[in-house]
Each structure stands twice: as C-alpha cells, then as structure tokens.
Amino acid sequence: NTAAARREKKTRKVFVRAFSALCMAATALAVLYFGHLAVCALVFVIQVFIFKEVTMVRYRTEKSSEVPMFRTIQWLWFAVAIFFSYGGALSNTMPTPLSKWLHRRKYRVAIFAFVIDNHEVISLLSYSAVFVLTVLSFKKGYYKYQMGQLSWTMVTVWICVGQLHTVITNVFTGLFWFVYPASLVICNDCMAYFCGLALGRKLIKRPFLKLSPNKTWEGFLGGGFFTIAWAVVAPVIMKRWPGLICQFTDFDNIPRCNAEEVHDFRSGFPLFMPIEYPCPEFLRGVLGRSSVLLYPIQVHGIAFGIFASLVAPFGGYLASAIKRAYKVKDFEQTIPGHGGVMDRMDCQLLMALFTTVYLNAYVRMDVFSVHSVMNAISRLTREDQVRLYRELKARLKGEGAI
Numbered sequence: 001n002t003a004a005a006r007r008e009k010k011t012r013k014v015f016v017r018a019f020s021a022l023c024m025a026a027t028a029l030a031v032l033y034f035g036h037l038a039v040c041a042l043v044f045v046i047q048v049f050i051f052k053e054v055t056m057v058r059y060r061t062e063k064s065s066e067v068p069m070f071r072t073i074q075w076l077w078f079a080v081a082i083f084f085s086y087g088g089a090l091s092n093t094m095p096t097p098l099s100k101w102l103h104r105r106k107y108r109v110a111i112f113a114f115v116i117d118n119h120e121v122i123s124l125l126s127y128s129a130v131f132v133l134t135v136l137s138f139k140k141g142y143y144k145y146q147m148g149q150l151s152w153t154m155v156t157v158w159i160c161v162g163q164l165h166t167v168i169t170n171v172f173t174g175l176f177w178f179v180y181p182a183s184l185v186i187c188n189d190c191m192a193y194f195c196g197l198a199l200g201r202k203l204i205k206r207p208f209l210k211l212s213p214n215k216t217w218e219g220f221l222g223g224g225f226f227t228i229a230w231a232v233v234a235p236v237i238m239k240r241w242p243g244l245i246c247q248f249t250d251f252d253n254i255p256r257c258n259a260e261e262v263h264d265f266r267s268g269f270p271l272f273m274p275i276e277y278p279c280p281e282f283l284r285g286v287l288g289r290s291s292v293l294l295y296p297i298q299v300h301g302i303a304f305g306i307f308a309s310l311v312a313p314f315g316g317y318l319a320s321a322i323k324r325a326y327k328v329k330d331f332e333q334t335i336p337g338h339g340g341v342m343d344r345m346d347c348q349l350l351m352a353l354f355t356t357v358y359l360n361a362y363v364r365m366d367v368f369s370v371h372s373v374m375n376a377i378s379r380l381t382r383e384d385q386v387r388l389y390r391e392l393k394a395r396l397k398g399e400g401a402i
Contacts, residue, residue: 054159227305276291
C-alpha cells in the first residue's frame with residue numbers, strides 16, 4: 001500500500017508539473033502574440049516576483065516587525081532600480097523615445113513626458129531619498145541584522161534588476177533576442193534532465209557538483225550537446241515568424257510585420273541572410289564540400305549555445321546554494337509543481353545578461369534599417385536635420401549616386 005501510494009503521489013506530481021508547464025507555455029505564446037510591450041510587461045512581473053521571493057528567504061518576522069519600515073525600504077530600493085533601468089531603455093535607446101511620442105499626443109501627458117525626459121535626475125533624487133531613509137531607519141540593537149538585510153536586498157536587486165538592466169532594449173531590438181536565449185536555457189534544462197535520467201553515472205562515476213547531488217556529468221555534457229545543436233537549428237525555424245525579427249521602432253506603429261518587410265535583407269536584417277562559409281579542413285572530407293551555406297545568426301548561435309550550456313546552469317546552482325543555506329525546498333509555491341518564479345528563472349537571468357553584452361559587442365550594429373535610421377533622425381533638431389540632408393546630398397553627388 002505504501003509503495004502504491006508513493007507511485008500515485010509521484011504520478012500526481014508529474015501531472016501537476018506537466019500541466020503547469022503547458023499553462024506557462026500557453027501564457028508565453030499569448031504574451032508574444034501581443035508584441036513587444038506585452039513582453040516588457042511580462043519581464044516586469046517576473047522581476048517583481050523574483051524580488052519578493054528572494055528577499056523573503058531571509059525574512060524573519062520576529063525581528064523585522066521591530067525594525068521601522070523594514071519591508072517598505074526593501075521595496076523602495078527595488079522601485080528605484082526599476083525606474084532607473086526602464087527609464088534608460090525608454091528614453092535613450094529607442095529610435096523613437098517615449099517622451100517624443102507623449103509630446104505628439106492630441107492630449108499631451110506632460111507629467112509622463114517630463115519624468116521620462118528627466119529620469120536620470122529623478123533616479124538620483126530617489127536614490128538619495130531612499131539612502132537617507134535607510135540610514136534613519138537603523139535601530140539600536142538591530143544594526144548587525146539590518147546590515148545583513150540591506151546587503152541581501154542589494155544582492156537581490158542585482159539578481160533581478162541588474163542582470164536584466166537592458167533586456168527591454170533587447171526586446172525592442174526584436175522579440176527574437178528574448179525568445180531565442182530563453183529557448184536555449186529551456187532546451188539545456190530539459191535535455192540535461194533526460195540525458196541524466198538515461199545515462200546518469202553509467203559513463204562517469206565521479207560526482208558532478210556537491211551543491212546538486214542529483215546532477216551528473218552525463219546530464220551536463222548531454223544537455224550541452226543538444227543545446228548547441230538547437231542553437232544552430234532554432235534560427236532557421238524562428239525566421240519563419242517575421243514578428244520575432246521586427247524591431248520596435250515607434251509607439252505609433254506597433255509592429256505587425258509581413259514577410260516582405262522582414263525579408264528585405266538590404267534594409268537591415270543581414271543576420272538572416274544566408275552566407276557561404278568555408279569549411280575547416282577536417283570537416284571537408286566528412287561533408288564532401290569546401291563550404292557551407294549558413295545564416296550569420298547560426299554562427300553567432302554557437303556562442304549562445306556554449307554559454308547556455310557551460311555558464312547559465314550555474315545560475316541554477318547558485319539558487320540551489322541559497323535554498324540549502326536557508327533550508328527551503330523552493331523559493332515559493334507560486335507555480336504548482338515548479339516552486340517559485342525564481343526556481344524557473346534562475347538560469348534565464350544570467351543568459352539575459354550574456355545576450356545584452358553579446359548584442360552590444362557583436363550584433364547590434366547589424367540590425368539597423370532605413371526605418372530605424374529615419375526614426376533616429378527624427379530625434380535631431382530641425383537645424384541638424386537640414387544640415388544632415390545637405391551633407392548627405394553633397395556626399396552622394398560627389399560619389400555620383402545622384
């Protein structure tokens with residue numbers, strides 16, 4: 001009876017976990033359908049849940065209730081970080097900034113335009129106010145506890161805001177840069193599980209990581225292999241949905257791309273234009289050819305796949321260490337069968353940070369289009385626009401183009 005009860009409990013757990021996974025997948029697809037702004041809203045909600053769950057790990061009611069404004073100050077630090085992060089993305093990095101869009105409205109929302117235009121000054125003032133409030137909240141007899149909690153709050157702010165600092169900019173560059181990295185982490189997580197289940201400790205007896213005794217070398221290496229393979233194949237599949245590639249360029253024109261616009265590679269999507277690459281000598285005999293036709297994004301994808309396989313999983317190992325340190329099984333029970341949002345997003349945060357750095361270093365220069373450049377020109381003053389027109393006209397005449 002006991003064995004039957006255990007089997008029934010395990011079956012129920014698998015069913016709940018699978019059902020929750022399907023619900024999460026359906027929610028993600030629905031959010032993607034509504035476009036860039038919906039994805040930004042989803043990212044914000046995820047950040048709120050992660051901050052709540054991670055800060056609660058160290059929350060001790062008996063002490064915290066005696067510290068003035070304890071939880072309020074924690075959330076104020078989070079709010080300041082979020083405002084600075086999102087304000088920068090909306091005011092500086094978009095081809096058509098939010099403040100200009102607000103100024104163009106028939107009924108001008110002057111207060112919002114003012115906030116976006118001056119977000120750095122407001123961020124500094126807000127930071128200063130919260131800093132002073134934090135110091136004033138220190139209470140004799142609780143200094144050590146408050147220092148520990150303040151340090152933990154800052155670490156949590158970095159985990160859920162710092163690592164996602166410019167993810168909004170990535171989303172505006174194209175939903176592909178949100179979906180693609182996330183899919184690599186999901187692939188690695190799933191395939192590491194299945195490879196570990198099938199081959200775990202059969203080929204390599206040595207323990208993989210003491211922090212996570214259930215992890216195996218077979219799972220880690222097998223997950224890495226399939227992740228890199230998916231990193232090369234996924235762009236070919238995802239390019240079939242033009243909405244994933246479109247940039248968000250204007251609040252007046254929520255992207256609803258058609259195939260002709262997206263696949264006009266000359267206007268700014270060279271990453272999805274096939275190029276012939278020479279094969280290394282050792283592969284020419286195997287492939288029977290001296291070159292291979294690939295999309296540039298597939299070549300970039302190898303770097304994404306390697307990072308998702310070798311580095312991103314350590315976000316999960318850090319989460320495991322935190323849970324072990326504070327003797328909790330999951331961060332929260334927000335998602336039935338999966339634990340909290342942090343339990344699902346621990347590896348994604350590190351992957352998002354890599355995506356931001358890689359985009360800025362190697363890719364973002366390749367995604368400009370005529371439309372995005374025209375929107376950037378719209379940010380110039382009228383005098384600068386006229387000057388640009390004259391200089392561009394003179395250069396094109398000198399080159400014989402007109």
